[in-house]
Structures are given as C-alpha cells and as structure tokens.
C-alpha cells in the first residue's frame with residue numbers, strides 16, 4: 108500500500124468515527140463561544156442591570172453582604188466587573204457539599220439575583236463539548252474520547268493537506284476557489300477540500316489547544332517548551348498559617364492595597380486549595396480575559412504569595428496563560444472569536460461531505476466491480492462445457508462487449524478471446540460465433556494476430572463446425588471490416604459452414620446489431636435481453652482548457668478537462684472518451700446559404716449536430732441528413748480526479764475550418780459549456796491487473812494522454828517500474844506536462860523518461876529511435892514480465908515502433924506479447 112493510500116485509509120476510517128464526535132464538538136463549541144453575550148441578552152435584570160445612580164460596592168463589602176445574606180455558603184469564586192451594568196458572579200458550594208452553584212449578584216447592593224435563564228442548558232452544552240457529558244466528567248471516558256477526537260482533527264488537517272496537494276501548488280485558486288457549478292462527488296470533494304483549506308489553520312489551533320485539557324503530558328510538554336521550565340507549580344497552598352478557610356474580604360483588601368486601587372475592567376478571585384486566593388485582574392481595554400495581572404494572596408494572613416503583572420509576562424508564559432483564549436479565538440480579538448465560531452460551525456460539513464464521499468466511493472467500487480464482471484480478461488461462461496463459443500477479436504473493447512452480450516443471450520454459450528481458441532477447442536466445438544473488429548489498415552486487433560496466422564497458414568479441418576461472423580469496422584477506412592471477412596473466408600476455406608452471412612457493423616450501426624440479434628434468436632437466443640445499445644451520451648461540463656504548446660511549429664495542442672454533470676463517472680486508466688461534436692457555425696452558415704433554408708436558431712441547433720454535405724443545393728431534403736459520428740480521445744486522467752482530462756491537437760478539415768471534434772473541444776465550445784460524451788471502456792489498454800508488473804509506455808504527441816493515465820494510476824497505487832518513451836517536436840515548446848512528469852519521476856512512479864525531439868539536431872529524432880537506443884531497458888523490462896503500451900498515431904509511429912520492437916525482441920516474442928495481452932495499443 109502506498110503512503111498516500113495508507114494516509115487516505117486512515118483519514119476516512121477516523122472520519123467515520125472521530126468525525127462524528129468532532130461534528131458534535133464543533134457545534135457545541137460554537138454554541139458556547141458567545142455564552143456570556145447570549146446569557147446577557149436573555150437575562151436583563153439578572154446578567155445585565157440598570158444601576159441608576161448607584162455605584163458598585165467595594166468588593167470586600169460585596170463579599171460581606173453576600174455572606175450575610177447566605178451564611179451557609181462557601182464562596183469559591185467571585186467575579187466583579189468595573190461596569191455597574193454588569194452583574195457580579197458568585198460561585199459557591201453549600202456547607203461541605205462539592206456541588207457548585209453559580210448566581211448573579213447586584214454589585215450595588217450585594218443582593219443575590221435569580222438564576223440566569225438558559226444557564227443550565229449552556230452548562231450542559233459545555234459539558235458535551237468537553238467530555239460529551241459522560242460520567243466521570245474531566246477524568247472519565249468522555250475526556251479520553253474528546254482528546255482522541257482533537258488528535259484526529261490534527262491528523263485530518265495535515266493528511267488532508269497532503270492528500271489534496273494541488274498539481275500547481277503556487278496557484279492560490281487551486282487552494283481556495285470553490286467551484287459551485289460542480290455536482291455530485293466532485294462537489295462534495297470541492298466542499299471538503301477547499302473549505303478544509305480555508306479553515307485548516309483554525310482547526311489546528313483549536314485542536315492544538317484543546318489537547319491541553321485532555322492530556323497532562325501534553326500540557327506539561329507545551330508549558331516546558333514555551334516557558335523553558337518544568338511544569339509550573341501553582342503557588343503552594345499556604346498551610347503554615349493556621350488552618351482554616353480563606354477570608355475573601357480580607358484577601359481582597361490586601362489585593363486592593365497591592366494594586367493601589369487600580370481600576371481593573373474585571374477582577375476574578377478564586378479560592379484555591381488551602382487558604383490561598385488567586386486574583387486575575389483584567390486590564391482596561393484588554394483584548395481578552397487573560398490580559399490581566401495575576402496575584403496570589405494568603406486568605407488568612409493577607410500576605411502576597413505571588414505577584415505577576417501582565418506587563419512583565421514573557422510571550423511564552425502569555426501563551427500558556429491564554430490557552431483557553433486562544434482555543435476560543437478571543438486571543439485574536441473579536442474577529443478571532445467570530446472566525447472560530449464560524450469555523451466550528453463548519454465542522455459537521457466535513458463529517459457530512461466525508462460520509463457522502465465515502466458512500467460515493469463504495470458505489471463507485473461496486474460499479475467498477477460490475478464493470479469488471481462484464482469485461483474481465485479471458486472467458487465468461489464455461490468454455491469447457493459450452494455448446495457454443497463466442498470468440499472476440501477486439502482492440503478497444505467493442506467486440507468484446509458484444510461477444511459477452513451474445514454469450515449471455517444464448518443458452519450454453521461462453522465468450523472468450525480468439526487468442527484462446529486452440530486447435531483442440533476448434534476440433535470439438537460445433538458452433539462458433541466470431542465478433543471481430545478491424546484495426547490498423549485492414550489488420551487484426553493485436554491480440555488476434557496469432558489466430559489470424561493459424562487460420563491462414565495451418566488451418567485445421569473444420570468440416571464439423573457451424574459458424575457466423577459479426578464484423579465490426581468503420582467505412583471511413585478503405586479496408587472496411589477486412590479482418591471480419593478474412594475470418595469468414597478462413598473458416599469457410601477450412602470446411603466450416605456458415606449459419607448465416609457475415610454481418611457488417613459500421614461504427615454503431617444499430618440496425619446491423621438488431622439483425623445479429625434476430626439471427627441469434629433463430630438459433631434459440633433469449634429475446635428478453637435489455638437493449639444492446641451503448642450507454643447514452645451524457646452531459647460533461649468543459650471546465651478547463653489551455654494551450655500546451657505555445658510557440659510550437661506544430662498544430663496547437665490543448666489540455667481540455669471535462670467534469671460529468673450528473674454525478675460521478677467511472678473509468679479506468681486506458682479508457683477512451685467519446686464526444687459528440689458540433690459543427691462549426693461557419694459550416695452551418697455556408698450550408699444554409701447554399702440550400703436557401705431559412706436561418707433560424709432552431710435550424711442552426713439541428714444542423715450543427717448533422718453531417719452537412721458539401722454539395723448541398725436549394726431543395727435539399729433535410730430528412731436525408733445523418734447525425735455526426737462521435738469522436739474518440741484517450742483519457743489522460745484517472746477517475747479519482749473526478750474529471751476527464753484530454754490532450755487534443757487542433758486539426759483542420761479539408762475546407763480549412765477546424766476539425767469537427769478537435770475544433771469543438773479546442774475552441775468551438777465555450778468554457779462552462781456542456782458537451783455530450785460518454786466513457787468507452789477499453790479493457791485491451793487497461794493497466795496490468797498485477798500492479799507489480801513493469802510497464803513500458805511508448806507514444807508520440809497527444810498519445811501522451813493514454814500513457815499519462817497509467818502513470819497517474821501507478822502514482823496512486825505504487826507498483827512495478829514504469830519507463831516512458833515519448834516523442835514530440837521541440838523541447839522548448841512541445842514538452843507537455845513536463846513538470847508533472849518530473850514530479851512523477853521524483854516520487855518514483857516514473858522510473859525513467861526517454862524523449863525524442865524531431866526538431867533538434869541532437870538526440871533521437873523519433874520515439875522509435877529512442878527505443879532503438881534503449882535496447883537494454885526494453886529487453887530487461889520484458890524479461891522481468893513488462894507489459895508494453897503504445898499510444899499515439901497509427902501512421903508514422905505505430906508501425907515503426909512495432910518494427911523497432913520486433914527488431915529488438917524478435918517477431919515471435921512480439922506475437923506472444925500481443926497474444927498474451929502484454930503488448931497493448933491505443934493508436935489512431
């Protein structure tokens with residue numbers, strides 16, 4: 108498991124446990140952060156007073172009045188405000204009871220006022236915040252849980268920072284800008300990560316200070332670190348004087364003498380263990396409550412035990428004295444308190460979005476498992492007992508998908524790649540259906556080469572066999588469905604008899620597929636199967652586009668990113684994105700002018716999705732228009748990124764206008780536009796199942812896209828070595844994704860990168876030359892079990908790379924690699 112994965116697993120495991128506690132702590136912390144203000148608002152006449160012309164009593168007198176009114180109580184703390192509009196607060200216990208009560212006191216009369224409304228509720232909220240209101244209070248299990256949650260929060264903040272580290276860390280937008288146009292998983296992730304970035308510092312502060320109350324070792328350690336000394340001992344309980352209770356009035360008189368009647372904003376006197384009384388006297392205008400002079404006074408003798416004026420407090424001690432104020436943000440003034448309130452309130456957002464991401468991830472895993480079940484390598488159904496074999500020859504997965512659907516429809520049928528069809532199998536089986544696509548220039552898909560050769564050179568006797576062929580192809584290629592026909596002739600020549608004539612499928616010709624299904628029905632296939640049609644196109648928002656090769660002498664190449672509009676989409680490294688292009692508006696204008704059809708917005712919308720004949724004339728029958736075919740692009744990103752990234756070279760049509768697909772994605776569609784697209788699973792180009800398998804990635808130009816997806820996937824999973832051989836024009840202008848490749852090399856995901864530049868004198872010119880100079884790397888990696896991936900142009904690159912590899916490894920090895928799926932190509 109890679110470090111990243113490990114951090115992630117811990118992040119989500121803690122998220123679904125400690126995350127819940129933190130959500131509670133965040134909300135309760137926010138509720139009590141303005142406790143005094145809330146109580147003051149809710150309790151006029153108790154917390155706030157209208158003193159008229161009456162002046163507050165001197166504190167010693169106030170103490171005397173309170174004790175006279177309630178002789179049964181023992182005062183633990185008295186807080187006196189300078190402002191006569193604020194009631195004093197007394198905390199006391201009755202007799203020897205340990206239970207404390209808190210009451211407000213009129214500072215001008217000493218009268219004990221009623222209990223503040225809402226006070227008990229806020230106290231409960233505070234207890235929840237501190238120890239989840241569990242038994243044992245500060246020493247119980249609740250404190251352990253909240254302490255652990257605070258530790259987890261530090262982990263969330265730091266691991267979250269690592270996990271979301273953007274590719275361009277210096278771009279502040281990547282950190283802080285929230286794109287609310289996103290939907291589904293992408294939106295949850297954006298909320299989680301971007302808002303996490305906003306509040307990160309606040310969470311580190313509140314968790315770092317919150318631990319103060321949870322762990323003694325932490326408190327002592329921080330104190331030692333900041334004050335340079337050992338854990339500070341409280342001024343020791345003065346038991347030398349006669350044992351007894353401290354006299355608060357006497358201590359206060361002593362305090363007044365020591366501070367020479369200084370007008371403090373607020374004075375808090377707390378009876379400590381023994382006879383000492385601790386005074387905290389807040390300076391007027393102090394930013395927070397700990398901007399205060401501290402005195403400890405013997406409550407029996409009135410002697411000063413310790414006197415620590417605020418002005419003499421070093422920074423480290425100030426921080427230690429102000430941990431609570433830092434925790435609630437007050438250390439940084441009102442703004443700090445408000446910021447802490449808001450950030451505490453956002454805590455549940457992380458728990459909620461974290462859970463949503465967790466469920467989305469589970470759904471995604473289930474979907475991937477379903478996908479894997481539909482398109483595993485090898486067989487589906489039991490070929491050993493099958494009465495019909497459905498063999499497929501597929502490069503980009505279409506034939507494989509149809510073969511599996513065919514095998515599911517026919518009782519007793521099993522699907523398998525043609526490469527798995529050996530002589531023994533062919534000798535026994537009585538019925539064979541072959542679904543074959545054509546590749547290269549009328550050639551078999553890579554993994555079907557061996558079968559094609561066996562059929563052509565040493566055909567077995569197949570006189571017992573009945574067969575049918577579904578030939579997939581594209582009429583834009585001169586050798587339409589050539590390989591399907593070659594198989595048909597080969598089987599026929601070997602003595603097998605046709606069940607029915609070969610059926611040709613031009614791209615996605617639904618009629619041809621229906622015909623195939625009808626023929627299958629005649630063979631006893633189920634007819635209740637769901638529609639074989641491909642997943643419909645869906646909306647993908649164009650979210651990013653920038654030129655990758657400014658100044659290049661080649662055609663402009665664009666980085667294009669799209670995000671699914673209707674929630675998360677699934678794909679694996681090696682898959683392809685099919686997009687529905689739209690016509691350039693100039694072509695539509697020319698067509699309208701040539702045909703004389705009225706120029707309306709509706710007509711333009713209709714025409715921009717159709718093939719527009721160049722020779723159209725007035726009277727043109729619009730019903731004869733055919734829809735534009737989709738365009739395919741290798742996906743450069745992995746599904747975890749939530750967005751499909753493409754590398755597209757803008758090309759020109761014969762009329763000089765931008766090409767249909769590239770023109771639409773690289774310029775025609777505005778940023779933010781919704782493009783119709785779908786993922787085309789391409790199992791023949793997926794990463795090796797075993798991540799330890801070494802990879803050799805070879806490509807040119809935009810072919811880098813398909814290779815980057817594998818590198819990005821390997822960066823996530825870790826695994827075997829990965830060598831990249833890639834060619835372009837000039838290193839100064841065409842070095843796409845150079846920074847990321849350097850980063851991948853630094854992290855070890857990319858073992859080494861060999862480049863070829865066709866427009867400079869030094870070094871290899873084309874990628875095949877780079878390979879020819881790296882014989883040892885290639886042979887060693889293949890000997891170690893490497894899978895070879897080739898992505899890029901069919902013309903000029905794929906053939907030459909194949910020949911170079913064959914020269915290094917030998918034809919037989921190349922064929923074996925192709926047949927066993929260790930030579931995978933995505934060429935176009």
Ligand SMILES: Cc1cc2nc3c(=O)[nH]c(=O)nc-3n(C[C@H](O)[C@H](O)[C@H](O)COP(=O)(O)O)c2cc1C
Nearest residue numbers: 501502503504505506544545549580581584587588
């Ligand atoms: C690089 C490339 C070369 C192709 N060459 C041919 C060809 O020569 N003749 C043909 O009829 N179709 C050709 N096609 C079209 C494919 O046969 C067609 O898209 C088929 O549906 C792919 O099926 P698959 O996904 O199972 O490989 C080619 C497609 C690509 C991408």
